[in-house]
Amino acid sequence: xxxxxxxxxxxxxxxxxxxxxxxxxxxxxxxxxxxxxxxxxxxxxxxxxxxxxxxxxxxxxxxxxxxxxxxxxxxxxxxxxxxxxxxxxxxxxxxxxxxxxxxxxxxxxxxxxxxxxxxxxxxxxxxxxxxxxx
Numbered sequence: 001x002x003x004x005x006x007x008x009x010x011x012x013x014x015x016x017x018x019x020x021x022x023x024x025x026x027x028x029x030x031x032x033x034x035x036x037x038x039x040x041x042x043x044x045x046x047x048x049x050x051x052x053x054x055x056x057x058x059x060x061x062x063x064x065x066x067x068x069x070x071x072x073x074x075x076x077x078x079x080x081x082x083x084x085x086x087x088x089x090x091x092x093x094x095x096x097x098x099x100x101x102x103x104x105x106x107x108x109x110x111x112x113x114x115x116x117x118x119x120x121x122x123x124x125x126x127x128x129x130x131x132x133x134x
Contacts (some may be wrong), residue, residue, distance in 0.1 A: 006050045008113055011110035023081055025081070026053075026054060027054070027056030027057050027058055028054050028055065028056045029056070031046040031058075032081055033046075033058065033079045033080060034079070034080055034081065035077070035078075035079050036077060036078040036080070036119075036120050036121065036122050037077045037122055038077070038081070038121070038122025038123055039122070039123075040073075040076065040077050040117065040122050040123060041062055041063075041066070041069075041070050041073035041075050041116075042060050042061065042062050042069040042073060042075035042077065043060065043061065043075070043077055044058060044059070044060060044071060044077050044078075044079045045058070045059055045060075045061050045064050046058050047059065047064075047065070047068050047131065049061065049065065052097045052098065052099040053097055056080065057099075058079060060075075060077070065124040066100075071106070072132070075123075076122065076123050076124060076125055077122055078120035078121075078126070080120060082116050094111065110126070110134060111134070112126050112132055112133065113132070113133045113134055114132045114133075115129060115131040115132075118128050118131065118132060
């Protein structure tokens with residue numbers, strides 16, 4: 001029985017799976033995201049105005065220094081990053097912490113998966129198709 005158990009543990013060690021982190025952003029130093037704000041009133045900023053963990057964050061603001069926005073202005077802005085998915089991957093997991101405040105039916109945060117040839121435009125909502133999935 002001891003020999004069988006040892007062989008089973010050896011097989012498990014050869015069949016183990018590895019996890020690759022394709023992208024990580026803490027907002028503690030620099031900003032890996034591309035911010036697409038255009039001339040919108042309310043824009044994405046990276047700073048310390050509204051942190052969730054640590055001191056850095058990504059937040060919407062109408063003045064760049066505080067978490068405040070003009071609620072009478074309709075703004076569509078985007079923050080995105082490109083990720084190279086390792087060849088042979090069959091399952092991708094997205095994890096993030098968020099701290100949200102806003103008005104229901106007005107303020108919206110959407111996470112999209114798009115091909116890297118798509119570039120969002122400030123002022124325009126992303127729409128779904130075969131290469132853009134909400």
